[in-house]
Amino acid sequence: MKDSSEYLEKRAFFDSLLTIYGRKPVLEAxxxxxxxxxxxxxxxSNRRDQLxxxxxxxxxxxxxxxAHWDRKGLSRISKNARQDQGVAxxxxxxxxxxxxxxxxxxxxxxxxxxxxxLALDGITNPQNLGMIIxxxxxxxxxxxxxxxxxxxxxxxxxIKASAGxxxxxxxxxxxxxxxxxxxxxxxxxxxxxxxxxAPKTLAxxxxxxxxxxxxxxxxxxxxxxxxxxxxELLRIPMRNGVESLNVAVTAAxxxxxxxx
Amino acid sequence: MKDSSEYLEKRAFFDSLLTIYGRKPVLEAxxxxxxxxxxxxxxxSNRRDQLxxxxxxxxxxxxxxxAHWDRKGLSRISKNARQDQGVAxxxxxxxxxxxxxxxxxxxxxxxxxxxxxLALDGITNPQNLGMIIxxxxxxxxxxxxxxxxxxxxxxxxxIKASAGxxxxxxxxxxxxxxxxxxxxxxxxxxxxxxxxxAPKTLAxxxxxxxxxxxxxxxxxxxxxxxxxxxxELLRIPMRNGVESLNVAVTAAxxxxxxxx
Numbered sequence: 001m002k003d004s005s006e007y008l009e010k011r012a013f014f015d016s017l018l019t020i021y022g023r024k025p026v027l028e029a030x031x032x033x034x035x036x037x038x039x040x041x042x043x044x045s046n047r048r049d050q051l052x053x054x055x056x057x058x059x060x061x062x063x064x065x066x067a068h069w070d071r072k073g074l075s076r077i078s079k080n081a082r083q084d085q086g087v088a089x090x091x092x093x094x095x096x097x098x099x100x101x102x103x104x105x106x107x108x109x110x111x112x113x114x115x116x117x118l119a120l121d122g123i124t125n126p127q128n129l130g131m132i133i134x135x136x137x138x139x140x141x142x143x144x145x146x147x148x149x150x151x152x153x154x155x156x157x158x159i160k161a162s163a164g165x166x167x168x169x170x171x172x173x174x175x176x177x178x179x180x181x182x183x184x185x186x187x188x189x190x191x192x193x194x195x196x197x198a199p200k201t202l203a204x205x206x207x208x209x210x211x212x213x214x215x216x217x218x219x220x221x222x223x224x225x226x227x228x229x230x231x232e233l234l235r236i237p238m239r240n241g242v243e244s245l246n247v248a249v250t251a252a253x254x255x256x257x258x259x260x
Numbered sequence: 261m262k263d264s265s266e267y268l269e270k271r272a273f274f275d276s277l278l279t280i281y282g283r284k285p286v287l288e289a290x291x292x293x294x295x296x297x298x299x300x301x302x303x304x305s306n307r308r309d310q311l312x313x314x315x316x317x318x319x320x321x322x323x324x325x326x327a328h329w330d331r332k333g334l335s336r337i338s339k340n341a342r343q344d345q346g347v348a349x350x351x352x353x354x355x356x357x358x359x360x361x362x363x364x365x366x367x368x369x370x371x372x373x374x375x376x377x378l379a380l381d382g383i384t385n386p387q388n389l390g391m392i393i394x395x396x397x398x399x400x401x402x403x404x405x406x407x408x409x410x411x412x413x414x415x416x417x418x419i420k421a422s423a424g425x426x427x428x429x430x431x432x433x434x435x436x437x438x439x440x441x442x443x444x445x446x447x448x449x450x451x452x453x454x455x456x457x458a459p460k461t462l463a464x465x466x467x468x469x470x471x472x473x474x475x476x477x478x479x480x481x482x483x484x485x486x487x488x489x490x491x492e493l494l495r496i497p498m499r500n501g502v503e504s505l506n507v508a509v510t511a512a513x514x515x516x517x518x519x520x
Contacts, residue, residue, distance in 0.1 A: 127387075131506050138502035168500045203520055237519050240428045242398035245512070246391050252509040253516050259497050260463055260517040 015098045015173070018091045018154055019077060021084035023051055025155065029089055030058040034164070036092045040066045043074040043086035055087065099145060099172045099180040103187055106210075114210045118251055119145035119191075121177050121226045122217035126152045130161020131248035132215075133169050137162075139255025143170030145212065147177040150223075177214075181229035184212055191230045193222045194250060196243055198233035202257060205234065213254050218247050275358045275433070278351045278414055279337060281344035283311055285415070289349055290318040294424070296352045300326045303334040303346035315347065359405060359432045359440040363447055366470075374470050378511055379405035379451075381437050381486045382477035386412045390421020391508035392475070393429050397422075399515025403430030405472065407437040410483075437474075441489035444472055451490045453482045454510060456503055458493035462517060465494065473514050478507050 017038055020029060029035050040059040046052050059066045075081030078088040106115075118141055123129055129152045136144050152158060159166050174180035181191050189210040194202075205211060214230060216222030222230070236245065236253055245253075277298055280289060289295050300319040306312050319326045335341030338348040366375075378401055383389055389412045396404050412418060419426050434440035445451050449470040454462075465471060474490060476482030482490070496505065496513055505513075 131509065134502060135505060135509055137500050138498040138505060140499070163502075163504070165500070165502055168502075236516070238398040239400070240397050240425070242394060242423075242425055242428075244423070245395060245398060246508070248506070249391065249395055249509060249512040252505070252512055253520060256496070256513050257520040260513060260520060 012097065012101055013092075015101060016093055016096045018093050018096055019079070019088055020091065020155060021078040021080055021088040023085045023087055026087045026089045027051065027055060027058075029091065030055060030062065034167075036094070036167075037062055037064045038090035038092040039064055041074055041077050041088040041090070042066065042068050043071050043084075044068045045071050046086040052087075093167060093171070095143075095168065095170045097170070097172055099174040099183065102143070102170075102172050103183060106187070114207055115142040116207075116210070117141060117143050117145055117172070117212045118254065119177060119181065119212050119214045120147070120151050121214055121222050122150045122220065123215065123247060124150075124152050124217070126155065126157040127161050128152075128218075128246070128248045129154075130158045130163075130166075132251040133158070133162040133171075134165040135248065135252035136255050137165035137169040139252065140258055141213075141255045143172055145172045145174060145177065145180060147174050147180065149176050176225075178223075178225040178229055181212065181214070181226065184210070185229060185231065190232060192232045192234045193227055193230035194235070194254075195221060195233045196235050196238070198235040200232065200234050202234050202236050202254065215247050215250055218244065272357065272361055273352070275361060276353055276356045278353050278356055279339070279348055280351065280415060281338040281340055281348040283345045283347055286347045286349045287311065287315060287318075289351065290315055290322065294427075296354070296427075297322055297324045298350035298352040299324055301334055301337050301348040301350070302326065302328050303331050303344075304328045305331050306346040312347075353427060353431070355403075355428065355430045357430070357432055359434040359443065362403070362430075362432050363443060366447070374467055375402040376467075376470070377401060377403050377405055377432070377472045378514065379437060379441065379472050379474045380407070380411050381474055381482050382410045382480065383475065383507060384410075384412050384477070386415060386417040387421050388412075388478075388506070388508045389414075390418045390423075390426075392511040393418070393422040393431075394425040395508060395512035396515050397425035397429040399512065400518055401473075401515045403432055405432045405434065405437065405440060407434050407440065409436050436485075438483075438485040438489055441472065441474070441486065444470070445489060445491065450492060452492045452494045453487055453490035454495070454514075455481060455493045456495050456498070458495040460492065460494050462494050462496050462514065475507050475510055478504065 056066060078084035118136055185191050189212055191212050193214045214222055214226060316326060338344035378396055441451050449472055451472050453474045474482055474486060
């Protein structure tokens with residue numbers, strides 16, 4: 001029993017890690033005292049230059065572990081051998097987790113309050129992702145589902161565009177969005193796809209049960225696999241024949257709709 | 261009497277002209293059948309190459325006038341000698357006018373309905389300007405005040421970011437925003453500056469009189485000269501210690517606040 005809870009705790013910790021890579025982003029993160037750091041990873045093939053020395057000095061100053069790997073080992077950690085430049089850094093984000101853990105906690109928990117999440121499907125523009133995170137954090141939603149496949153990932157550009165909100169927003173990760181949404185639906189959540197042609201409007205959504213708002217790619221909309229998991233379609237009423245809004249604007253209108 | 265109304269009509273027409281410049285933007289506009297064109301301007305110093313020939317052929321096809329100018333004459337039209345590349349094009353936008361004309365029409369008119377406008381102060385990012393125009397058009401505001409000084413101007417990038425909404429949105433121009441806002445205030449409008457520290461919230465604004473929402477630069481906020489013209493300050497309530505929203509997001513929340 002003790003082992004299992006220890007294991008779950010450990011897993012939740014690893015789920016909270018966000019790995020960034022590349023010399024400039026890693027150095028900037030090491031220099032930013034507001035970021036919670038976990039571990040610096042270096043390829044042993046790196047030439048020992050000023051930059052690497054500076055990184056190691058900062059890691060010692062921040063009291064985080066430094067691990068050395070061969071090229072292959074490092075690329076397993078960065079998951080981007082082409083762009084990691086031999087360095088990677090784990091950030092330990094307290095609000096970073098997985099959809100699975102979120103659902104397990106809800107099942108075990110006593111909270112009956114209906115949550116609201118945004119789910120991102122094919123949002124590839126990092127500026128938009130950063131703005132979505134900032135609006136969701138400032139508005140009224142409880143978190144963002146960010147799949148590893150098909151979306152921009154949290155990188156230094158996104159961190160910048162989110163203006164610090166990334167570290168205060170619950171980010172739930174999953175592999176593919178369609179699979180995660182199926183789990184949520186089976187747990188009783190309402191899955192609402194945003195679509196400009198839907199008959200029902202956003203204002204008609206009631207807060208009586210957990211609700212996930214699915215935001216699709218600006219050009220292609222919600223993908224077919226994800227649309228199959230939606231049990232409702234919603235639109236934001238638009239005037240003057242405008243057919244779509246920027247996805248970050250849509251995210252903000254959802255997040256703030258009860259605050260205005 | 262007839263002369264004066266003819267003069268006013270003519271002036272209103274010239275106020276509706278938007279001049280773009282640069283070889284690529286002008287060619288793209290000439291090739292776009294959805295754009296209402298007025299006149300093509302060419303510097304006589306241009307080398308007669310394929311691109312210039314193509315522009316003249318398109319102007320003939322679209323049945324618009326072509327004017328030839330010396331370098332100095334052309335730069336007076338483009339107002340940007342450094343970047344016009346010897347070509348400029350007037351678009352005739354039906355929804356493009358000036359603050360003065362707007363106020364005169366309201367004074368003469370019988371409509372007692374209270375209007376709502378967004379006013380932009382120091383919005384220099386063309387992407388943001390395009391998104392603001394798109395949101396304002398789709399939402400419920402009646403137009404946007406865009407000063408010539410201190411803001412990004414409507415250029416091909418903005419047209420693209422607005423996704424066609426530019427041609428359906430009332431754009432009111434003025435030289436400096438502070439002067440225009442003083443005119444509006446004297447006509448009885450309420451001038452509301454958006455500020456994260458204001459005690460009053462957006463939700464408390466009533467629709468009983470003409471209202472102008474002033475959006476400031478993302479970093480510096482509303483400028484001093486403009487702040488002096490505001491007779492109210494408003495904030496959008498934000499959670500989790502977020503201090504500001506992207507300006508295009510703020511514009512959308514104002515424009516859609518009664519639709520959600």
